[in-house]
Amino acid sequence: VMLDMTSDTHAGLLTGLSMGKIVRLMRTARAAQVLRVARFRTTIGFIDDVILSENMGSMAGIGGLLFAQAAMTHVLACLWYAIGQWEMLNGYPSWVARLNDVDQAAGRERSTAYLYTTASHWALTQFTPGSMEVTPRSALERAFTIITLFFGLVMFSSMVSQITSAMASLRARHFERNRRLNMVKRYLREQRVSSGLVRKIIGYLRSFGYASDRKHLTEREVHALQELPEGMLRALRYETTFPMLAFHPLFRDLARFDRDAVAQICNSATDEIVLKTEETLFRFGQAARAMYFVVSGSLSYTLGQSTEGVQTVQRRDMVSEAVLWLTWRHQGALTAIVPSTLIALDAEKFRDALRHSLCK
Secondary structure, X not given: OHHHHHHHHOOOOOOHHHHHHHHHHHHHHHHHHHHHHHHHHHHHHHHHHHOOOHHHHXXXXXXXXXXXXXXXXXXXXXXXXXXXXXHHHOOOOOHHHHHHHHHHHXXXXXXXXXXXXXXXXXXXXXXXXXXXXXXXXXHHHHHHHHHHHHHHHXXXXXXXXXXXXXXXXXXXXXXXXXXXXXXXXXXXXXXXXXXXHHHHHHHHHHHHHHOOOOOOOOHHHOHHHHHOOHHHHHHHHHHXXXXXXXXXXXXXXXXXXXXXXXXXXXXXXXXXXXXXXXXXXEOOOOEOOEEEEXXXXXXXXXXXXOOOOEEEEEOOOEEOHHHHOOOOEOOEEEEEOOOEEEEEEEHHHHHHHHHHHXXX
């Protein structure tokens, strides 16, 4: 519509060739913007997919909306400046000419940076209730302003609603966590619990997710995954489990010769275990049933029944490998220093998977 108005209004001033170039230029710019918006949406979708934290996801969504607003402001500012400059060069009144007249009367000259920031300021006022001294000076500028106002009416209301929704979601999550913590504090206060133990309990609850997002989510906690087809679920378990098992040379070499056997081990013989701070996985003398791979966190291993010989067990470390090959009892105790996640490889199911692979 704007192109037709431009053609009718300025037919006497421009040749068909120059107008054709302008039309092609504007169409190319529009196509480029469409591609940029599509690429931006794809990028935001990818970021939303890979971010696991709900809080970080909400903040990324708000940041994406603000970035989109800034990008649209830049595009509108460039178009508004281009229209004003084009009108002035062709002898029509424009907002750029008006500013130049004012500056010439005052004996000064405005820079391009000032004109761009002025155009950006004008573009922002089309999305918000703000106002400024720059106004349309010609029919083309007024038509562009009307189109921008309609566009801003839809986009601004949509962005405000999305940002409000994201902020409300953040507040709701924080409110629920604070409510649960306040209930714990109230109970401890009514029971006259010592301040030292209160700080220890509240600190523990905060570290384990009552006041912050957990760093690691287990498959059992994501109920929607159970709706996946068996083949897709097996592939998922292989990709989430094998990278940890591959730190052991046995499983790394086994995957080269019999990938199906390793996939079967990942699918049927492994399980995820989440330990809270100061929670003990096993103690000295207990019958061992699994080998453990540390996925995240930090644990302390105490050899024997004494407090000496304490070792720190961290990501990529392995514990109790001997249970895979013989009847074994734990020779120490393993306790989480911070919230930790481990992969447990069941010894009996591991041997069953190997026998099944050898009998093929």
